[in-house]
Amino acid sequence: MDYRTIVVELGPDAGCVARIRVAADLASCFGAHVIGASATGLRIDPVRGAGDDAAWYAELARRRRLGQAAWYGELLGNTLADAAPGITFSHHVVAEEPGWVLAQEARVADIVLLARPGPTGGGVPSLAAEVAEYVLLNAGRPVIVLSEEVRRLHGGHVVIAWDGQRAAARAVADAMPLLLRARQVTILAVWDRAGRPDANSEPVVGLRHYLQRYGIVAAVRTERTSLPVGPVICDVLRELGADLLVAGDYGHSRVRELVMGGTTRTLMRHTEVPVLFSH
Structure with a gap:
């Protein structure tokens, strides 16, 4: 009884590298494939008649998001190579919102590793909380929420x-x-x-x-x-x-x-x- 496909959330939070390392550790333990998921957000095309400037800014934003995703892909590959050389992995970049992307990826995986939402004041959930909750409710797969300090999930x-x-x-x-x-x-x-x-x-x-x-x-x-x-x-x-x-x-x-x-x-x-x- 093993996990064979592990999805890991890639993002700007401080725990991203630790999360990748945990994915590498699990992959080594179970012989799993790691999928790093990057969401670039919904693509919003300029409204017709908005002018050339609107189209230019939309394209600039698209390129910036793709550049960030490429950087996450490099981070994924370098971290996995350092932590667990030889395991297989892939990087999926999707132009949708993070919760939707992670839920879709998780449906064809065994488990998904997510950033732990931080405490929020006033009862208003943060964006990270909304992502984690959406994935849990919609993925149909187990999720593990992790803080940036975690280094290992099995054996304890x-x-x-x-x-x-x-x-x-x-x-x-x-x-x-x-x-x-x-x-x-x-x-x-x-x-x-x-x-x-x-x-x-x-x-x-x-x-x-x-x-x-x-x-x-x-x-x-x-x-x-x-x-x-x-x-x-x-x-x-x-x-x-x-x-x-x-x-x-x-x-x-x-x-x-x-x-x-x-x-x-x-x-x-x-x-x-x-x-x-x-x-």
């Missing part, structure tokens, strides 16, 4: 945020190649109702047995709280010294088809470790 301590729901089950299946190579796996169940489940309570016990059939012996951590789930998960990750979080997309019934739930946005922006999301 993986925590599974488990609520027994469909999205969490999908995330576990999507993360199996990483779970099989993890040094340690912990199931984290956060509850907001009466009772305190343990390792032998449903739905935790079902996941434990499922993982055991793959040779994965998982520890269990349960938390009961009346607080928002996202910050509680972040606190437990720090306490456990986790290296990767596996989580389903937390949302609210049909609303989550259009809008992220608060827990997903908290985990996407505020976790100090990479997060593998599935929707």
Whole structure:
């Protein structure tokens, strides 16, 4: 069970090189092909009758965007050659918006590596947040959001945020190649109702047995709280010294088809470790 095609977002953020290096590490581990995706934005032709100046500026902007994309292609090739010589890669440049491009590329890949959105004030999502959320909702593939400090995704301590729901089950299946190579796996169940489940309570016990059939012996951590789930998960990750979080997309019934739930946005922006999301 491996990842054979890995898509990595190329962009101007400070974590781009680190993200490429993580892609190289995964590709070396799984024998995968890396696709670097560059989005140059929608091409906007000048309005008829706007004059020669409008056409000249439109062409200038187009050339500038293509020049930036070419630079990202060189960065991709040089970084991969340095980090993992011999792996195959390709650079795809598409004249569309970043979220759309990454979602399309991800649909014919196994996993996509994205820049982690930064915290935003006033509840207004940043452009980066909109890109990551759009890809998660529309790609049909797992995504991993990464900060610029991350250097490795496999071989560490993986925590599974488990609520027994469909999205969490999908995330576990999507993360199996990483779970099989993890040094340690912990199931984290956060509850907001009466009772305190343990390792032998449903739905935790079902996941434990499922993982055991793959040779994965998982520890269990349960938390009961009346607080928002996202910050509680972040606190437990720090306490456990986790290296990767596996989580389903937390949302609210049909609303989550259009809008992220608060827990997903908290985990996407505020976790100090990479997060593998599935929707």
